[in-house]
Amino acid sequence: MEVERGGLEVEDGRPTWTCPACKARNPIEAGVCSTCGTPFALLFRENAERPAMDPQSAAVWSMVFPGLGHWKLGRRADAVARFTMFGWAFGALMILVVSRVGKGGFGPTFPLFLLFAFASVTIYVLSAVDAYRIAEGEEPLVSSRALLWASAGLVVLSVLIASFVTLPSARR
Numbered sequence: 001m002e003v004e005r006g007g008l009e010v011e012d013g014r015p016t017w018t019c020p021a022c023k024a025r026n027p028i029e030a031g032v033c034s035t036c037g038t039p040f041a042l043l044f045r046e047n048a049e050r051p052a053m054d055p056q057s058a059a060v061w062s063m064v065f066p067g068l069g070h071w072k073l074g075r076r077a078d079a080v081a082r083f084t085m086f087g088w089a090f091g092a093l094m095i096l097v098v099s100r101v102g103k104g105g106f107g108p109t110f111p112l113f114l115l116f117a118f119a120s121v122t123i124y125v126l127s128a129v130d131a132y133r134i135a136e137g138e139e140p141l142v143s144s145r146a147l148l149w150a151s152a153g154l155v156v157l158s159v160l161i162a163s164f165v166t167l168p169s170a171r172r
Contacts, residue, residue: 058135062128069131081144082127085151089119092158108165115161119154 007018008028015028020042024035032039051074062069067082093116100106106113130140142150 053135055132055135058131059128062131063124066124066127069127070134073131073134075134078130078140078144081147082123085147085154086120086123086127088151089116089123089154092116093120108168111161112158112165115154115157 009016009018009025011025016025017028017030017040018025019033019036019038021038022033022036024033026033026040030040051072053069053073058069058073060069061072062082065083066086067079070076070082071079093113096106096109096113096116100109126142130142133140
């Protein structure tokens, strides 16, 4: 049975939600529909049926920008995680490169350069591979949860490296 999505609305200054199954209006504080018992959470559930896409096309979209293949495949949370992680790692890499142009190399920031270059390339490659695998019906190599932990690790490593880079200058 295909269930349409309901919606959130304001009626007489009070927020309500429309049941996606029976179209009954319910107060926002109701956890289930007062008419048919459909849970409020059903309003936010993504459709189980995801768009079909050729695996090569999904990989190419992710090579245009990591996560874009996931987005096209209907995996929005995975896509946003990859957009964010790649944008941060690659952005930090570009800031390092631009800030060191004409200054004779990376100097003490070279470990940060390596960290963000490695993170950017890894996210780029794994996003394309995962988009390909998802389009084939397989599980991705890297889950969103693993990507979350990797981003936490990247934060910790970058702070540690930055601290060790700046400590000698602070002691002078």
